[in-house]
Amino acid sequence: MYRHQTEKKDPLLGLLLVSLLLLSTLIVSSVTIFIAERTYHNPFYFFNRHLLHLVLACISFSMGYLVRPSTWVRYRVLLLFMAFALLAVVLVPGIGTVINGSRRWIRLPLMTIQTSDPAKLLFILFTSAYCAEKFGNKLSFLQKWIPLISLLSLFAGLLLLQPDFGSAIVIAGVILQILFIAGMPILSFLMIIAAASMQAILLAVFTPYRFIRIISFLDPWLFPYSAGYQLTQSLMAIGRGGLWGVGLGNSLQKIFYLPEAHTDFIFAVFCEEIGAIGGVLVMGAFCLIVIRLMQWSYRFYTESDYFKSFYMSGLAAWIGFQFLVSAGVNMGLLPTKGISMPLLSYGGTHVLTSLFAFGIAFRCLHDQPR
Numbered sequence: 165m166y167r168h169q170t171e172k173k174d175p176l177l178g179l180l181l182v183s184l185l186l187l188s189t190l191i192v193s194s195v196t197i198f199i200a201e202r203t204y205h206n207p208f209y210f211f212n213r214h215l216l217h218l219v220l221a222c223i224s225f226s227m228g229y230l231v232r233p234s235t236w237v238r239y240r241v242l243l244l245f246m247a248f249a250l251l252a253v254v255l256v257p258g259i260g261t262v263i264n265g266s267r268r269w270i271r272l273p274l275m276t277i278q279t280s281d282p283a284k285l286l287f288i289l290f291t292s293a294y295c296a297e298k299f300g301n302k303l304s305f306l307q308k309w310i311p312l313i314s315l316l317s318l319f320a321g322l323l324l325l326q327p328d329f330g331s332a333i334v335i336a337g338v339i340l341q342i343l344f345i346a347g348m349p350i351l352s353f354l355m356i357i358a359a360a361s362m363q364a365i366l367l368a369v370f371t372p373y374r375f376i377r378i379i380s381f382l383d384p385w386l387f388p389y390s391a392g393y394q395l396t397q398s399l400m401a402i403g404r405g406g407l408w409g410v411g412l413g414n415s416l417q418k419i420f421y422l423p424e425a426h427t428d429f430i431f432a433v434f435c436e437e438i439g440a441i442g443g444v445l446v447m448g449a450f451c452l453i454v455i456r457l458m459q460w461s462y463r464f465y466t467e468s469d470y471f472k473s474f475y476m477s478g479l480a481a482w483i484g485f486q487f488l489v490s491a492g493v494n495m496g497l498l499p500t501k502g503i504s505m506p507l508l509s510y511g512g513t514h515v516l517t518s519l520f521a522f523g524i525a526f527r528c529l530h531d532q533p534r
Contacts, residue, residue: 172529177456180449181522184507185218187446192510194413195426195433202420210426210510217275217512221519228523233531236524237471240293244315247286250279251322266502268326280323280331281517284338287319288478289524291339295346296471309348312339313356329367329374330489330501336360338481342474345461374499381499397422398429398494401436402443409439426510428502431494446508447491454484460529472528479521483507 189211196210203209236243253270254260260267261276270277291312298308316339323332340360344353368374376391384392384399401417404410415436418425425433435443457480464473483506490505492498504511506518 174456174460174526174529177453178526180453180456181507184446184449185221188508188510188515189214189218190412191430191434191437191508192426194415194437195418195430196510197413198419199426213512214510217515220512221515224516225519225523225526228520229527229530231524231527233471233475233524233528236289236475237293237296240290240297243286243290243293247283247290247319248322250283250286251319251326254279255322255325264502266326266328268328275512278511278513280326280328281514283319284331284335284482285517285521287315287335288338288342288482288521289475291342292471292474292478295342295474299346299470309343309352312343316340324367328502330503333364334482334485334489334503337485338478341481342478345465345477346470346474368499377499381496384496394423394429394500395493395496398432399496401429401432402440402495405436405439407440409435409437409442412437424502427504428490428509429494430509431491431505434508435494447487450483450487450506454480457483457525460525464528475528476525479525482521483518 192214193208193211196214197207200209200211201207254267259270261269261271263269268278268280270279294312301308316336320332320336323329323335340353340357344350368378380387380391381395384395386392388396397417401415401422404416410416415433417436418433422429422432431443431446434446457476461473461476461480464470464476486503486506489498489501490503490509493500493503504514506514
């Protein structure tokens with residue numbers, strides 16, 4: 165039994181992860197040449213930094229892999245404290261840095277850290293550990309689920325103060341999926357989903373700049389030089405790419421037309437250069453990653469290894485939801501939000517955090533239960 169547990173491997177998951185990281189290197193180098201030349205007088209500025217991020221991400225993966233899953237369960241309270249500390253410290257004047265009207269970053273000598281990414285991972289680890297410890301206990305709904313729902317509300321509230329509406333939506337979806345798999349009653353689950361959806365709608369409608377985004381999302385061509393500018397440029401990029409694309413490096417929209425082309429809208433430029441075929445292949449890769457993680461979640465669940473099961477499902481939901489939101493924004497299916505595409509977009513924090521998260525996942529496959 166234990167010998168069988170130690171031989172869990174997933175070469176397909178590893179291949180998909182490496183392939184997306186290599187693809188990100190190509191597309192980041194293509195997208196950032198012009199903006200790097202104009203801003204830093206070095207066309208390879210972002211490319212060099214991206215390579216550095218990948219090297220650090222490999223170290224981050226190793227660090228996640230070195231920690232036994234039981235350690236996350238044992239120190240779950242510390243994880244919770246660290247998650248909230250990361251979100252709170254960025255709101256402190258003089259520490260948090262305001263970029264594009266949002267206070268989400270802390271500047272360090274070598275890089276700028278977006279604290280929401282590691283905070284989300286820590287909260288997913290805490291929720292997985294909490295649910296694993298409480299699984300099967302004969303506790304009332306008030307004792308078992310309300311504390312987590314309250315913590316999730318507070319966590320999302322801190323994200324909204326930054327403001328980071330997109331991340332709040334993503335983490336809410338991830339945590340609610342974990343709770344559902346952990347046995348939350350279906351009626352209670354649906355009621356919480358309905359309440360959260362209503363709150364999100366109210367926040368979107370009654371916050372002026374979010375309401376403008378919704379209006380411009382419904383018909384961006386009415387506001388081509390204001391609120392709908394990013395979306396119209398993104399749609400033009402995807403439309404220009406057609407089926408097979410204009411060729412790697414030949415994007416027109418990346419030449420100062422599409423803002424945040426290397427982060428939030430990298431998928432649009434990718435579709436312009438590689439075409440709809442490339443976009444579908446990337447979607448397929450992300451779908452396979454989510455499917456494999458969910459398959460492992462189910463297997464661990466059947467083996468009563470609940471922390472690993474809940475964590476795998478949480479990681480699958482995180483990657484899947486963030487990809488859907490990012491791709492949906494790029495294709496005009498969702499209102500514009502500041503959400504980067506996991507594993508593909510330029511950015512040190514999200515790459516390091518993602519690889520650390522996958523390091524934990526691969527350790528879950530390797531580690532035998534105690």
